[in-house]
Amino acid sequence: YEIYLNGMTGAVPRLPTDLTALEALTERRLGPGPVGYVAGSAGDGSTARANRAALARHRIVPRMLRDVRERDLSVDVLGRSLPAPVALAPVGVLSIMHPEAEPAAARAAAAQGVPFVLSSASSTPMERVAEAMGDAERWFQLYWPKDREVARSFLRRAEAAGFTALFVTLDTPLLSWRPRDLDQAYLPFLRGVGTANYFSDPAFRAGLAKPVHEDLDAAVMHFVGMFSDPGKSWPDLAFLRENWDGPIVLKGILHPDDARLAADAGMDGVVVSNHGGRQVAGAVAAADALPRVAEAVGDRLTVLFDSGIRTGDDVFKALALGARAVLLGRPYVYGLGLDGQAGVEHVVRCLLAELDLTLALSGHTGPSTPGPADLVTDGA
Numbered sequence: 001y002e003i004y005l006n007g008m009t010g011a012v013p014r015l016p017t018d019l020t021a022l023e024a025l026t027e028r029r030l031g032p033g034p035v036g037y038v039a040g041s042a043g044d045g046s047t048a049r050a051n052r053a054a055l056a057r058h059r060i061v062p063r064m065l066r067d068v069r070e071r072d073l074s075v076d077v078l079g080r081s082l083p084a085p086v087a088l089a090p091v092g093v094l095s096i097m098h099p100e101a102e103p104a105a106a107r108a109a110a111a112q113g114v115p116f117v118l119s120s121a122s123s124t125p126m127e128r129v130a131e132a133m134g135d136a137e138r139w140f141q142l143y144w145p146k147d148r149e150v151a152r153s154f155l156r157r158a159e160a161a162g163f164t165a166l167f168v169t170l171d172t173p174l175l176s177w178r179p180r181d182l183d184q185a186y187l188p189f190l191r192g193v194g195t196a197n198y199f200s201d202p203a204f205r206a207g208l209a210k211p212v213h214e215d216l217d218a219a220v221m222h223f224v225g226m227f228s229d230p231g232k233s234w235p236d237l238a239f240l241r242e243n244w245d246g247p248i249v250l251k252g253i254l255h256p257d258d259a260r261l262a263a264d265a266g267m268d269g270v271v272v273s274n275h276g277g278r279q280v281a282g283a284v285a286a287a288d289a290l291p292r293v294a295e296a297v298g299d300r301l302t303v304l305f306d307s308g309i310r311t312g313d314d315v316f317k318a319l320a321l322g323a324r325a326v327l328l329g330r331p332y333v334y335g336l337g338l339d340g341q342a343g344v345e346h347v348v349r350c351l352l353a354e355l356d357l358t359l360a361l362s363g364h365t366g367p368s369t370p371g372p373a374d375l376v377t378d379g380a
């Protein structure tokens, strides 16, 4: 309505309302370097394309005459009531996109009432992001550090800073082969901007021979060795349960058997995700993995989804395929690059308004009723 009313006075929105147009616009304004890191993906990009293609293959079958005047987007996720089935995905080094970086995105999330998931590889220490959010809902994403003391320290800091749920990303024990990043020699990381949580951490600093500012190279190498650990296996999850009291969600689950193992290990949820196509080139599209995971553990775990969400109808489809809620990735990052906090708010508001309309026009009054019967699938 706001857009219609402003239109009466000749004012049009500052940013496109078609969120799929944001990538090209951001690239025009910020240049190919920063956008290369965000838009880039593994190998030839086939997994990222498959994410979009899989969502597009499902088509919504709208129902009529269902009285959709009273609508409510709210949903229970991990024991919290959220105003909408959407949270902002953890994305590292947001300073590449905007000088205000994570605090701007976090303030936008707080203003719109959607949870913000802060990346371990944030360019701002977690305490400063927490400060920017007041008492708004925030979750912490862990890249599980090799050093137990650093892992423990991260969990303690996150809890003290008011992060209520832990998202453990399992699909990045190593960084994949990412041509767009390799071709620019991982400059964003080498500049050290994704290391703020590490460099501010007492347990991390205790492992350095010299202070960070005296030997930056050594500190960066320590970070690279610490960042993630390809040696982890399922029994290691007990360590996280012992050191984190709130809900634990495993991010990057694609196989139903892994989802069952997560439930057996006492986890609270999974994010069906292929990291936006950035890890395994040739991996299954996330939307194709979702129904199988939901069927395997939907009654035992909170099933969340990301990788390919761009529009309100994408969210509808993910809900219909078994997700409780979705994480929004690249679109909000482009919003940040284009207009800081206001740009992120624009993206979230467009997505939620489009979701609300898609639900209503399809005969639904909330996010819990869409199911497989509301979709037809090309080729199925």
Ligand code: FNR
Residues within 6 Å of the ligand: 037, 038, 039, 051, 089, 090, 091, 092, 119, 120, 121, 141, 169, 251, 273, 274, 275, 276, 277, 278, 306, 307, 308, 309, 328, 329, 330, 331
């Ligand atoms: C990510 N993602 C990610 N995930 C995570 O757990 N920790 C992280 O630090 C990052 N960093 C990151 C940086 C960038 C630039 C992107 C695009 C993505 C993955 C993210 O949480 C999410 O899974 C994907 O973004 C979802 O895919 P789409 O919707 O962006 O295609």
